[in-house]
Amino acid sequence: MIEIQGEPYLSAAEACELLGVKPATLYAYVSRGVLRSYRQGIKRARLYRRGEVQGVLHLRPSRGTHPLPHAADWMGDP
Numbered sequence: 001m002i003e004i005q006g007e008p009y010l011s012a013a014e015a016c017e018l019l020g021v022k023p024a025t026l027y028a029y030v031s032r033g034v035l036r037s038y039r040q041g042i043k044r045a046r047l048y049r050r051g052e053v054q055g056v057l058h059l060r061p062s063r064g065t066h067p068l069p070h071a072a073d074w075m076g077d078p
Contacts, residue, residue, distance in 0.1 A: 002040075002047060009038065009047040018053055029056065 002009045010018065015035075016026050026048075029035040035056055037046035 001050065004047075008050040009040075010050050010053055012046060012048070015048040015053045018050075019056060034059070 001014060002011075012023060012026060016023055019026065021029075026035070030037045030046075035048060035052055037048055039045075040047050
């Protein structure tokens with residue numbers, strides 16, 4: 001985790017681990033506007049605000065408690 005001006009940011013690997021998804025799914029979340037990524041310096045590395053990543057967890061209903069699909073299902077993660 002990296003802290004920038006008091007705000008915690010996660011690497012792609014850390015965000016994937018927290019969400020329990022593959023990198024392709026994380027990138028799909030970004031491309032579909034579910035999550036934002038932030039450029040780190042001049043490198044191609046992207047960072048994700050921890051609070052925003054945790055917010056995505058609240059979008060994912062618990063299994064068996066609601067007929068809506070799991071977030072991974074509508075984002076294309078097997």
